[in-house]
Amino acid sequence: MRPRASIREYEVLRAVITSGSVTAAAHRLAISQPAVSRMLAQLEANVGVTLFERRGGRLRPTAEAIRLNGKLDRLFDALAYLDGTDPADPASQPLRLAAPPTLGHRFLANLMASFMKQNPGQMISLETCTSNGLVSRLVDDTIDLGFTLAELTHSAMELIPFHQTLAVCVMARDHPLARHEVITPETLHGQDHIALMRRHMVRTRLDQVFARAGVRPKTVAEVATGVSAITLARAGVGVAVICPFPLLRQHDPDLVIRPFVPEFVYRASFAVSTVRPLSKPVRAFMRHVQLAVRTTPSAVLTSGSAA
Numbered sequence: 001m002r003p004r005a006s007i008r009e010y011e012v013l014r015a016v017i018t019s020g021s022v023t024a025a026a027h028r029l030a031i032s033q034p035a036v037s038r039m040l041a042q043l044e045a046n047v048g049v050t051l052f053e054r055r056g057g058r059l060r061p062t063a064e065a066i067r068l069n070g071k072l073d074r075l076f077d078a079l080a081y082l083d084g085t086d087p088a089d090p091a092s093q094p095l096r097l098a099a100p101p102t103l104g105h106r107f108l109a110n111l112m113a114s115f116m117k118q119n120p121g122q123m124i125s126l127e128t129c130t131s132n133g134l135v136s137r138l139v140d141d142t143i144d145l146g147f148t149l150a151e152l153t154h155s156a157m158e159l160i161p162f163h164q165t166l167a168v169c170v171m172a173r174d175h176p177l178a179r180h181e182v183i184t185p186e187t188l189h190g191q192d193h194i195a196l197m198r199r200h201m202v203r204t205r206l207d208q209v210f211a212r213a214g215v216r217p218k219t220v221a222e223v224a225t226g227v228s229a230i231t232l233a234r235a236g237v238g239v240a241v242i243c244p245f246p247l248l249r250q251h252d253p254d255l256v257i258r259p260f261v262p263e264f265v266y267r268a269s270f271a272v273s274t275v276r277p278l279s280k281p282v283r284a285f286m287r288h289v290q291l292a293v294r295t296t297p298s299a300v301l302t303s304g305s306a307a
Contacts, residue, residue, distance in 0.1 A: 003046050004046065005042075005043050005046040005047060007075075007079075008039065009039045009040075009042060009043040009046070010043070010072050010075070010076075011029065012025065012029065012036055012039040012040055012043070013040070013043055013051065013065065013068065013069060013072075014069055014072065014076070015028050015029050015036075016036065016040065016052070016059060016061075017061050017065065017066070017069050017275070017276060017277065018141070018276050018277070019141050019276070020058065020059070020139065020141055020156070020273065020275040020276055021058065021059060022036045022037055022040075022059065024140075024141055040052065047064075047068065049062070049064040049068075050062055050064065051064060051065040051068070052065060055155075058155075058156065058275065059275075060274075060275055061275065066277065069277065070277075094123040094124070094125065094281075095122065095123065095124045095125070095144055095145070095279075095281040095282065095285060096124075096125050096127075096142065096143045096144045096145070097112075097124065097125065097126045097127070097143065097144070097145050097146070097147070097285075098126070098127040098128070098129050098133070098134055098137055098143040098145075098146045098147070099126070099127075099128060099129075099134075099146065099147035099148070100128065100129070100130060100131055100147075100148065100149070100225075101128045101224075101225055101227075102149075102225050102226050102227060102246070102247065103147045103148070103149065103246065103268070104126055104128045104147075105128075106227070106246045106247060107147075107245075107246040108126060108147065109126070111285075111288060111289055111292055112124050112126060114288070114292075115284075115285055115288045118288075119281075119284070122281065124285075127143065130199075131148040131149070131150035131152060131201075132150075132152070134146035134147075134148055134152065134157070134271045135152060135154045135156070135157055135271075138156060138157050138271060138272070138273045139154075139156045139157075139273075141273075141276070144278075144279060144281075144282050145270060145271070145272060145282050145285065145286070146270070146271030146272075147268065147269070147270065147271065148268075148269055148271050149202070149243055149245075149266050149267070149268055149269075150200075150201045150202065151201060151267070152201075152271065155274065156273060156274055156275055157271055157272070157273065157274060158271075158272050158273075158274050159267075159269040159270070159271055160269055160270040160272060160286075161267045161268065161269045162268055162269065162270060162286075162289060162290050162293055163245060163267070163268040163293045164265060164266070164267050164268075165243060165244055165245040165265075165266050165268075166244075166259070166260070166263050166264060166265060166266070167206075167241050167242065167243060167244075167260045167263075167264035167265075167266065168241070168242065168244050168248070168257050168258060168259060168260055169183035169188075169239055169240070169241050169242075169257070169258045169259075169260045170229070170230055170233045170234075170239065170240050170242060170248075170255055170256070170257050170258075171233050171238075171239040171240075171255070171256050171258075172233060172234055172235065172236040172254065172255070172256070173253070173254055173255065173256050174236070175236065175239065175256065177191065177239060177258075178256045178258075180258060181258065181259075182258060182259050182260075182261050183239075183241075183258045183259070183260050183261070184213075184260075184261050184262075185209055185210050185212075185213035185215045185262075186213060186215055188210075188215060188217045188239065188241075189215035189216060189217065190216070190217065190218055191217050191218060191238065191239055192217075192218050192220045192237065192238030192239065193217035193218055193219050193220065193238050193239060193240070194219075194220065194221045194222075194223060194229045194232045194233055194237060194238045194239065194240040195217075195219050195221070195222050195223075195240075196222065196223060196224070196226075196229070197222050197223065197224050198222070202243070202266070205264070206241055206264065209262065209264065217239075218238075220237060220238050221237060221238065226240075226242045226243060226247050227247065229242050230242065230247060230248075230255065233255065234252070234254050234255050241260050241264070243266040244257070245266065245268060246268075270286055270289075
């Protein structure tokens with residue numbers, strides 16, 4: 001008969017799964033890294049299965065580890081009650097979000113407010129950062145859930161799309177191109193163009209569309225956000241090809257919106273860790289976002305439309 005695993009060993013298992021590394025788990029439990037490694041090895045010997053694999057320099061929990069961790073929920077909930085805390089209390093599980101400024105200010109802030117009204121006492125923090133910054137924050141376990149419009153790839157992160165939209169071209173109402181029902185790369189050749197900064201992945205994708213068409217718009221301004229691009233376009237500085245989500249949802253009498261062809265797809269995605277399970281508040285907020293996207297009408301973009 002194998003020796004019975006200790007609660008401390010199970011604690012170490014949960015800490016490594018949730019933090020993603022032995023170093024972070026040791027810091028969280030206030031013990032040494034060798035102690036964490038030793039207890040993990042002892043737990044594997046006690047339960048008779050491999051709990052972690054090292055890939056790409058990081059520990060990845062096996063399916064057996066995830067299943068075992070799930071079975072431990074009731075044990076640690078009971079221990080929490082004995083310690084005087086309620087694990088079902090939203091305040092005991094703060095929700096840490098991060099997103100680029102446009103998604104954070106124009107989309108998430110309102111959803112945070114409605115979610116908190118439905119879940120009184122739920123603590124939420126929202127950090128704005130670049131899409132690339134989401135990766136390091138997820139790896140370092142400083143956020144629980146990220147949001148992005150970029151097509152990011154990283155072994156420690158998974159993107160889960162929740163909304164898809166097509167690029168549009170925006171311009172002032174009196175702009176000469178407003179007479180076109182559809183804007184193509186050829187239409188934009190030599191036109192004053194408001195572009196995103198080159199650090200944005202979508203800027204690279206759009207430049208490739210122009211290159212394949214053999215055209216070259218005249219870049220008169222580079223901006224960091226779609227909000228800035230719309231402001232300059234409205235003022236008559238030039239035209240901008242942007243993602244309409246979540247910016248263009250209301251009628252704007254000074255702005256004309258036209259479909260951009262060929263179709264240029266933007267996907268809004270959740271960014272989640274591949275080494276840590278999703279907490280109950282994270283899953284609940286993701287459902288809240290998905291429901292809001294399905295039930296909130298976006299700007300209707302048809303040929304000849306303005307918004």
